[in-house]
Amino acid sequence: MTEYCVKAQNVQKAFGANKVLTDVSFDVASGSVTTIIGPSGSGKTTLLRALNALDVPDAGVIQVGEIEIDFSEPVAKDTLRRYRAQSGFVFQGHNLFPHKTVLENVTEGPVVAQKKPRAQAETEAVQLLEKVGLADKKDQYPFQLSGGQQQRVGIARALALRPKVVLFDEPTSALDPELVGEVLSVIRDLAVEGWTLVIVTHEIQFARQVSDQVLFTDRGVILEKGPPAEVLEHPTQDRTRQFLDRILNPL
Incomplete structure (x- = not known):
């Protein structure tokens, strides 16, 4: 029976009139690597920050480690503190x-x-x-x-x-190209050691190599999720194919 470290159900988040996440649901198995890919502005970073409540969701239920919160209801500060303690966050900058x-x-x-x-x-x-x-x-x-x-x-x-899970927000996007490899190497080692990782990344080949699960997001919705061989090599959605073609075959 699969043990899950993260469970997200119908997560929603808006900033004013801008709805960034719409009913997002997915699970992360313990000891697995999930990568989140998608175009700029698709809600990837907001989704990651919601998992740590750096951006507190407006609604939805998220369980991280041993703590589950229904964000459609008021959350006590102590509960939020214990929830945040379940994950570690690696920032882009x-x-x-x-x-x-x-x-x-x-x-x-x-x-x-x-x-x-x-x-x-x-x-x-x-x-x-x-x-x-x-x-x-x-x-x-x-x-x-x-x-x-x-x-x-x-x-x-x-x-x-x-932490129960380590969250990476585009960990190589602020780096010079020659420095990217040293950071990705560390993350690969953590994956081999069995850490549970959720990684927002634009490094598609890296996602293909390390992921157990790939999520493709667009306009605040997860359009596809599954093993990298399915999502990256045999996507079912036109939007996913367009994105991957643009990333993998730039002009």
Whole structure:
């Protein structure tokens, strides 16, 4: 029997008159990789942020890890806090604290939010920095790192919270092309290790290689979902075919 880490049912989100998500539903199996693809403005990032309640949905039911919330009803702050703690978020633009060292960035969440002893948090942080290949940079500041290195610190920071699922918002879109590979390599390693990952990406070949499930979104709706061989190679929707043809066969 499949165990699910994320379940989303009829999720809706609007910003004013702009309806960004319309009755979005999908599940993410524990230990699997789900990638979300689609054109700009299709609701990909809003969907990801809804899973962490960075953008609180207007309606719908989402379960992440052990916490389920019906967003059509008022949500208590403590419930929202416990819900957010189920996931780690890797931002497109790194979002590191510029005045803190690499080590301090990674330990901030465990020490402040989870009240973990600093010595324990630092030991675990160094192990995570080793995982992303940056243990030798632990005493440096973000401005001393390349964009790819900063993003890898962002990944280590998300993992430090030991979340049920790690959410990636286009983790390579802000990077120079030569730095993309080092970040994708780290994500591939996490997939092999069995972390549950949900990734918004425009890297179609990467999605083909690492995904267990691909979601194609357009205008706030999931038009297709399934294994990468189905969605990316044999799409059933004209809109999906048009998008993939434009991405894979640019002029």
